[in-house]
Amino acid sequence: MPNNQFKKGELYSFITGKASTAIARRLQKNFKQAGLDITIEQWSVLYHLWKEDGLSQQQLCDATFRDKPSITRLVDNLEKLKLVKRVPSKDDRRSNLIFLTKEAEQLQEQTMELANQTLNEALAGVTNGQVEIAKEVLQMVYDNLK
Amino acid sequence: MPNNQFKKGELYSFITGKASTAIARRLQKNFKQAGLDITIEQWSVLYHLWKEDGLSQQQLCDATFRDKPSITRLVDNLEKLKLVKRVPSKDDRRSNLIFLTKEAEQLQEQTMELANQTLNEALAGVTNGQVEIAKEVLQMVYDNLK
DNA sequence: GGCATATAGTTGTTTATGCAACTAAACAAA
DNA sequence: TTTGTTTAGTTGCATAAACAACTATATGCC
Numbered sequence: 001m002p003n004n005q006f007k008k009g010e011l012y013s014f015i016t017g018k019a020s021t022a023i024a025r026r027l028q029k030n031f032k033q034a035g036l037d038i039t040i041e042q043w044s045v046l047y048h049l050w051k052e053d054g055l056s057q058q059q060l061c062d063a064t065f066r067d068k069p070s071i072t073r074l075v076d077n078l079e080k081l082k083l084v085k086r087v088p089s090k091d092d093r094r095s096n097l098i099f100l101t102k103e104a105e106q107l108q109e110q111t112m113e114l115a116n117q118t119l120n121e122a123l124a125g126v127t128n129g130q131v132e133i134a135k136e137v138l139q140m141v142y143d144n145l146k
Numbered sequence: 147m148p149n150n151q152f153k154k155g156e157l158y159s160f161i162t163g164k165a166s167t168a169i170a171r172r173l174q175k176n177f178k179q180a181g182l183d184i185t186i187e188q189w190s191v192l193y194h195l196w197k198e199d200g201l202s203q204q205q206l207c208d209a210t211f212r213d214k215p216s217i218t219r220l221v222d223n224l225e226k227l228k229l230v231k232r233v234p235s236k237d238d239r240r241s242n243l244i245f246l247t248k249e250a251e252q253l254q255e256q257t258m259e260l261a262n263q264t265l266n267e268a269l270a271g272v273t274n275g276q277v278e279i280a281k282e283v284l285q286m287v288y289d290n291l292k
Numbered sequence: 293g294g295c296a297t298a299t300a301g302t303t304g305t306t307t308a309t310g311c312a313a314c315t316a317a318a319c320a321a322a
Numbered sequence: 323t324t325t326g327t328t329t330a331g332t333t334g335c336a337t338a339a340a341c342a343a344c345t346a347t348a349t350g351c352c
Contacts, residue, residue: 057301068300068302069304076302094299094300096300
């Protein structure tokens with residue numbers, strides 16, 4: 001009976017996502033300890049630019065699951081930090097392409113290493129099989145609501 | 147090899163918790179459609195007070211996994227909405243006990259119903275067994291980082 | 293070409309988070 | 323009792339999110 005998948009008492013923590021909050025906080029803390037002054041939200045934008053530089057703001061919206069105002073301001077702050085640069089697109093004058101600076105390129109290795117470390121701390125004692133299932137469930141939830 | 151549990155490309159979405167963001171947004175939307183003008187963060191505080199009324203702010207911090215300033219302000223806003231009331235503790239004059247108003251008590255049934263509906267939408271097609279494992283993993287992550 | 297509509301991005305407002313610094317009360321030790 | 327430390331809560335500041343309203347450019351249709 002699908003309505004009983006969750007007992008009420010369990011429902012809440014699933015919704016609020018304490019686990020991902022905890023991972024995010026830990027990663028932020030690990031960045032700070034390493035002397036890196038970027039937020040995980042800024043990092044999440046850089047992450048996609050490391051995969052493909054020169055994305056438009058709209059593409060960053062889709063990639064990071066954020067709305068346009070959020071990306072506008074994240075890019076504003078990343079520009080202040082001199083980690084990215086807005087370049088007007090020649091094909092479409094409405095559109096900005098976002099490019100990494102050299103400074104940002106140099107952050108990739110160190111921050112990815114910290115992110116991997118953080119995940120390993122988080123997943124200590126969890127088997128690969130369990131992780132696979134958890135990822136499948138989270139993906140299905142995301143697809144169901146998208 | 148625990149370091150390889152995550153390929154880099156998958157790591158990111160696990161960290162940012164798109165799924166819980168998506169659930170939260172959907173629940174917020176469902177509240178709004180039902181004419182309920184509360185945020186899911188406010189709701190998450192009420193949730194714990196429905197389970198046990200008269201918690202202190204510190205107890206709400208622990209229950210909701212938030213810091214003290216966050217709870218101070220959530221209680222501020224809930225008081226403005228006349229959904230809770232701060233009552234100074236007689237045992238400990240540093241401490242406030244937070245009590246639900248009648249208005250807030252009346253919200254319980256409807257919002258819990260909406261939350262259950264939202265979860266059912268989110269978990270369509272996911273088996274109970276998969277959900278159980280996902281919850282275990284999330285709990286372990288939380289415990290590892292706590 | 294000219295007009296309606298869709299798309300890319302920005303700005304304003306409200307709410308929330310994290311951190312640091314602070315006040316006041318409680319507690320513990322001398 | 324006094325002094326130092328912990329605990330409960332508040333305030334200030336910076337960053338971020340959601341939503342609505344806006345500008346400017348592109349596109350589709352007549």
